[in-house]
Amino acid sequence: MGSRKGGAVASGRTAGQARWGLRTAAVLVLALLIQAGWVIRPAWACGCGAMVPADQATLRVGEETSAVSWDGVTERIIMRLSVSGDAAEAAWIMPVPSRATLDLGDAQLFDRLERVVEPVEKTRNYFWPRDGDWPFTGGGGDGDSSRSGSGAAPGAPPVDVLASGTLGPFEFAQLAATDPNALAAWLGDNGFRMPDGMAESLRPYVEQRWEYVAVRLTPAAAGERDAARGPGHKQTLGGELDPLQLTFASDRLVYPMRLSQRATSGQTLNLFVFAPHRVEAVADIGGGGKTELLYAGRPDPEHVGWPGTPGSASYLTAMTRPLPKPSTITADFEFRAAPSDKRFQRVDYTDELLTVGGVPVWLVVVFGPLLALGVGLVVWARRKHERRMAAYPPPPPLRPL
Structure with missing residues (x-):
């Protein structure tokens, strides 16, 4: 199925003028994203995109939590990453099926969703x-718990810079590419050096004419700081990063996962999927794990508190998926309506x-029964004694002479 492409080239421009404007934007992005140059180690991929640390640093994405809303036309993803390492800054690359709108996400949303599920x-x-x-004596018992289009238009430039700017603590650029190697080269030229083989991971997105959002992350975007370690200590990215929200047109419910093939350590993906009906994965994506259902139902909108979520x-549907072998991931997560909207809620039992x-x-x-038998025997013996006494009364007492 295809995905809708958002945005349009400004009217009145010739193709050459449009390319000139895009190349000018590329120069501006270059000035924003390259400051004193980056020497970058291979990326630590995360489920929804790729994370690239800078300055010979290391950065590990341990957990990824995302809320996804889809009404059949528009998809929205709010993603929060939990990272660790010694990187002072990094880049995050996110593929999207059509032109995306980027905003800051609600930092409290996931706390509310955790309470719901x-x-x-x-x-x-x-x-x-x-x-x-x-x-008995000893320890007590434990409770139990349970394609869009093919190819690019002829003559299109290999890499287009569609938009760039700042959003809170983030700097971002939106890109389109017609060749995976050209995209990888452009990212490298602009300080986002991809690891070996990333071009192959990008190829399916390029062939489907997807676009990309590149976001630069700094410690100002992190939920935890290093200030407690003492004055002058180098701040690094750590803890839970501020959530980002992407909104784009899509006629299918998809969550990009292919770039996770480049991750070198296991990860955990938590998904909260809002859709017209309960959803299930179209096919298994690999990664060595098994998806566990956490919740299915229609929660009270006031308990969710996600402004703008379509009523439809x-x-x-909430789920978690361990990915102990990310190199074996073969596809993106794509979801379809489940056979029924049967409700599911986990239960923690106290035995x-x-x-x-x-x-x-x-x-x-x-x-x-033993007690009843004993009582019955006592009653039977007593009644038997009483009947015997009635049949053979004792002789009258002897009178004195």
């Missing part, structure tokens, strides 16, 4: 005694011994 607490009774219950995209009036039921069941 957290397991409910329930009590579950068990019959037979366990460790910690009389007559009110069904939330308790079944009692009645404070007395364990197993004691009543096991020893109750």
Whole structure:
């Protein structure tokens, strides 16, 4: 299926003028993104794009959490990365199927979503005694928890700079490319040196005429700082970065993952997907992990608090996916409507011994019949004695002479 292309070239321009304007924009982006030059080590890819540290530094993306909203026409992604390492700055490259609008995301959104999808607490009774219950001793029991178009227009320049600017602590550029090697070369010329083989990872996006958002990250964009280490200490990217929001036209619900093939360490991807119905993956993407469903249902919009979420995209499917072998990822995540909108909520059980009036039921069941038998024998013996006494009354007492 195809994806809609957003944006247009300004009316009245000739093709040559348009190219000249784009090349001028490229020079401006170059001035923004190259300051004193970057010597860059290979990228640490993340699920939704690629992260490139600078200054011979290291940067590891340990966890990626994204909220995705799709109403059949427009897709929106808010992404938050948790990073560690000693990089003072880095670049993040994100492929998108059409022209994207870039904004800062709501930093509190994921806290609210975590509360929506957290397991409910329930009590579950068990019959037979366990460790910690009389007559046993020891530890207690534990609770349980469960294509768009093909190719580029003839004569188009290999790399176009579509837009550039600043957004809060971020600097960004939006790019389009008709050749994966040209895109990799352009990124390298502008301080974003890709690791070996990145051109091959980019090729499917180039062939589908996708675009790219390149964002420069600095410690000002990080949620945690190094100021506590003492004055003069070099600030580095660390902790949870401020979330970014991308909005673009798409007629399919897709989450880019191919660039994660270049990651050198395992990662965890958490997805909150808002769509008209419950969703499921079209196919497995590889990566060595298995997707775990966390929640499925229509939460109260007030509890979600994601302004602008289309009402038609009110069904939330939350999932987590470990990626211990990112090099084996073969495709992007693409989702379709599940067979049903059956609701799912995880449950955390607290196991308790079944009692009645404070007395364990197993004691009543096991020893109750014995007690009843004992009481019955006593009653039977007493009645038998009474009948015998009635049949053979004792002789009257002897009178004195």
